[in-house]
Amino acid sequence: xxxxxxxxxxxxxxxxxxxxxxxxxxARRLTVVQMLPALDGGGVERGTLExxxxxxxxxxxxxxxxxxxxxxxxxxxxxxxxxELAVGRKSLTTLRYIPIVRRLxxxxxxxxxxxxxxxxxxxxxxxxxxxxxxxxxHLVTTVHGAYSPSWYSSIMTRGDRVIAVSDSIVDYIxxxxxxxxxxxxxxxxxxxxxxxxxxxxxPGAAWLERFYRENPQTxxxxxxxxxxxxxxxxxxxxxxxxxxxxxxxxxxxxxLLVGGVHPRRQEYWxxxxxAIAEKGLANDITWLGPRSDLREIMAISDVVLxxxxxxxxxxxxxxxxxxxxxxxxxxxxxxxxxxxAAVYPAGRVPPGDIAGVTKTLMxxxxxxxxxxxxxxxxxxxxxxxxxxxxxxLDLTAEDTGSGYRQVKRRVET
Numbered sequence: 001x002x003x004x005x006x007x008x009x010x011x012x013x014x015x016x017x018x019x020x021x022x023x024x025x026x027a028r029r030l031t032v033v034q035m036l037p038a039l040d041g042g043g044v045e046r047g048t049l050e051x052x053x054x055x056x057x058x059x060x061x062x063x064x065x066x067x068x069x070x071x072x073x074x075x076x077x078x079x080x081x082x083x084e085l086a087v088g089r090k091s092l093t094t095l096r097y098i099p100i101v102r103r104l105x106x107x108x109x110x111x112x113x114x115x116x117x118x119x120x121x122x123x124x125x126x127x128x129x130x131x132x133x134x135x136x137x138h139l140v141t142t143v144h145g146a147y148s149p150s151w152y153s154s155i156m157t158r159g160d161r162v163i164a165v166s167d168s169i170v171d172y173i174x175x176x177x178x179x180x181x182x183x184x185x186x187x188x189x190x191x192x193x194x195x196x197x198x199x200x201x202x203p204g205a206a207w208l209e210r211f212y213r214e215n216p217q218t219x220x221x222x223x224x225x226x227x228x229x230x231x232x233x234x235x236x237x238x239x240x241x242x243x244x245x246x247x248x249x250x251x252x253x254x255x256l257l258v259g260g261v262h263p264r265r266q267e268y269w270x271x272x273x274x275a276i277a278e279k280g281l282a283n284d285i286t287w288l289g290p291r292s293d294l295r296e297i298m299a300i301s302d303v304v305l306x307x308x309x310x311x312x313x314x315x316x317x318x319x320x321x322x323x324x325x326x327x328x329x330x331x332x333x334x335x336x337x338x339x340x341a342a343v344y345p346a347g348r349v350p351p352g353d354i355a356g357v358t359k360t361l362m363x364x365x366x367x368x369x370x371x372x373x374x375x376x377x378x379x380x381x382x383x384x385x386x387x388x389x390x391x392x393l394d395l396t397a398e399d400t401g402s403g404y405r406q407v408k409r410r411v412e413t
Contacts, residue, residue, distance in 0.1 A: 031061040031110045032051075032060060032110070033063045033112070033124075034065070035064075035087060035120040035121065037088020037119065038068060040071065041070065041071065041260065043314075046316070048064060048116060052078055052080040053078045054389055062078075065082075065087060066084070066087065066088070088117060094123060095123075098127045101123060105127060105136075105137060106135060111396055112138050112392050115140070115142075118155055140395070141156045141162050141163065142156070142162075146334065154177060157173060161394075164186070165189060166314045166338055166339075168311060168333075168338055169314075191384035192323050193382075198325075201299055203296040207293065217254060217284075223303075224239070224253060224361070225298055225305065226256070227259060229259040229261070230262075230287075231268065233310045234309075235309060237271075237272060237275060238352075239257065240285065241358075242255075243255045243281055243284050243285055251365045251366075254286065255286070256285075256286055256288055260289060298320065301321075305329055308331060309352065311337075312335050315330065319379045322339070322372060325374060327364070327370065332350060343377055
């Protein structure tokens, strides 16, 4: 604990040295702390970096508290600070971080505390609650998913502002937490960079040569890609049934599974591998693991799949694929159904309808895939960053009366 306290104090001291600088074009420089379990990869983690980047670009201070991970270097390269505390570990020993976080909030005069995951949110909330009322930063929470409704999950609705990442999450909050004032709910979609994900993007010749050299089994096949971590809800078992059905009907198909396997998911991953072997699909389904070139992989795919068994709040890879002009076939529920309805209605299939997915893909393989519109997707990174920073500024304006722009995206009652 002494080592962790010392690390937090050292990081905080480094941040404190910069405290006097003013953000260009603003009344004062904000300090924003985001808390999440780790920075190993995933939508929540990527969104955290994107907001940190926007804060630094606007001249504010961005601090992230997490256990660390492979994205820390990227975060610090952006100019943000990282404080390494294992606030996402499910252990009673995690409670020891409460006074450390409280001291950081106090000593750094934090303006906004943004909580992004349930266990870190409880640590942050208790630390925040222990400060005098007039010394607390504003509290922001983001509901990234439709968590199992419970007292434990309710922590994500306790912010001064509660960000919902899609209309389906707005509905989830209203249905399961009716006491939350609708004025506190702000819907802010996740987004992608249209300069990075654009319909005319094509992987370079060197990348293509390397990919097909490493994965010769995919050459000349009708390529399906399922992005996502290897978990029970992401639909890997459904892909096995779908590929088996397509292969039995003579479709020369190959499926790619792109995503990492957490140590706690090894048993499930073993079941997936056994099912692939039992169906005789070892040469028809390839696991690529976690990849930094998912954009390139999706760009060469004939269809990108979204087969989550539970409604997702927002499908980042769905938006990325659509922004690349690639067709997406997905279960029509949650944020993914919302996105497909708005951008690619032909890609909607009833949740869990494996036979329906197989039938649709078979028709697409033989008759051609319905084209995407070619228009930019409405879910952009810049919009997400601007709306989130506007929310921060709106909250601090309530203290200072400094005339910041007001957030206009609060959900209508």
